[in-house]
Amino acid sequence: MGYGIVLSADNVDFMVHGIFQYSFFGHQVWITTTQVCLLIVVLGLTIFALVVNHKMKKATEVPKGLQNVVEMLIDFLDGMIKGTMGKHAKVFRNYIGTIAIFILVSNISGLIGLRPPTADYGVTFPMGVTTFLIVHFLEFKHHKPLELWAAKCSPLPPWLPVWLPVTLIGDFAVPISLSLRLFANVLSGTVMMSLIYGLLRYLAVGWPAALHVYFDIFSGAIQTYVFCMLTMTYITDAYGDET
Amino acid sequence: MEFNTNFVFGCSAIGAGLALIAGIGPGVGQGIAAGHAAAAVGRNPGAKSDIMSTMLLGQAVAETTGLYGLLVAMLLMFVKPFVK
Numbered sequence: 001m002g003y004g005i006v007l008s009a010d011n012v013d014f015m016v017h018g019i020f021q022y023s024f025f026g027h028q029v030w031i032t033t034t035q036v037c038l039l040i041v042v043l044g045l046t047i048f049a050l051v052v053n054h055k056m057k058k059a060t061e062v063p064k065g066l067q068n069v070v071e072m073l074i075d076f077l078d079g080m081i082k083g084t085m086g087k088h089a090k091v092f093r094n095y096i097g098t099i100a101i102f103i104l105v106s107n108i109s110g111l112i113g114l115r116p117p118t119a120d121y122g123v124t125f126p127m128g129v130t131t132f133l134i135v136h137f138l139e140f141k142h143h144k145p146l147e148l149w150a151a152k153c154s155p156l157p158p159w160l161p162v163w164l165p166v167t168l169i170g171d172f173a174v175p176i177s178l179s180l181r182l183f184a185n186v187l188s189g190t191v192m193m194s195l196i197y198g199l200l201r202y203l204a205v206g207w208p209a210a211l212h213v214y215f216d217i218f219s220g221a222i223q224t225y226v227f228c229m230l231t232m233t234y235i236t237d238a239y240g241d242e243t
Numbered sequence: 244m245e246f247n248t249n250f251v252f253g254c255s256a257i258g259a260g261l262a263l264i265a266g267i268g269p270g271v272g273q274g275i276a277a278g279h280a281a282a283a284v285g286r287n288p289g290a291k292s293d294i295m296s297t298m299l300l301g302q303a304v305a306e307t308t309g310l311y312g313l314l315v316a317m318l319l320m321f322v323k324p325f326v327k
Binding site for chain 2: 015177180181184185187188191222223225226229230
């Protein structure tokens with residue numbers, strides 16, 4: 001292909017690749033690099049969790065070593081969740097903590113040469129949809145249907161549902177924008193890094209480490225924070241004021 | 244009408260460049276947010292962490308439109324929907 005510099009450089013590569021194909025009830029399904037990287041991330045987190053569980057069985061009053069690190073992490077997560085969700089924090093600290101750690105490790109897994117699993121829309125979209133389902137389950141659980149109807153027609157009176165379609169579109173835009181934000185941020189970092197490594201092959205020695213700090217660690221941490229923060233805000237909003 | 248694939252890809256590249264004009268808005272918006280956050284920290288240094296988290300959240304939401312532009316540009320350049 002002679003399509004300009006980006007595509008003529010054959011070693012620029014940030015796409016998802018299929019590894020092998022199999023037949024699933026008549027459908028041709030691919031196992032891709034995303035799934036392999038996801039598996040590595042999940043296995044790493046599982047091993048970490050098992051080791052920490054083993055260590056915390058014999059936790060000491062004065063923490064040292066790994067216990068220190070884990071207590072700091074949990075303290076930080078709990079503080080963040082408590083600060084945003086208030087009294088609902090107890091129910092959601094497991095879920096929010098899990099997705100926070102998962103997204104963070106996924107985002108910085110570019111550092112060990114994996115393609116970040118969050119740079120695949122198939123990974124971030126289910127997380128957005130999960131948020132959407134939680135939010136609307138809570139809305140239906142904690143509000144009467146009439147209240148909900150009035151809230152959806154909110155600037156206008158409930159007998160005039162002109163504003164309803166706009167509110168509904170806004171509701172359905174939440175999971176899409178939530179997942180696209182995470183996906184596009186991580187993807188842009190991945191693309192930038194692969195362009196640098198692909199186009200400056202022999203010149204890219206050492207100094208891209210500084211860019212990794214920005215694109216993988218800083219951007220990844222910010223996006224993790226934003227995803228968790230927005231999820232918590234939406235969930236707290238769904239409870240309403242009176243509970 | 245039939246077009247040469249090189250011509251179509253060139254037009255896609257121009258479209259990708261035009262799509263990134265979307266980056267102007269978030270840039271200005273994030274700058275304004277950061278400026279006001281800096282002013283707020285100057286006025287009330289005690290609330291620094293709250294101001295920081297609010298600023299980051301607002302900036303991330305404001306960034307979304309720019310990221311949509313980036314996604315469109317990437318689709319045009321790498322997925323090549325118009326090139327047969």
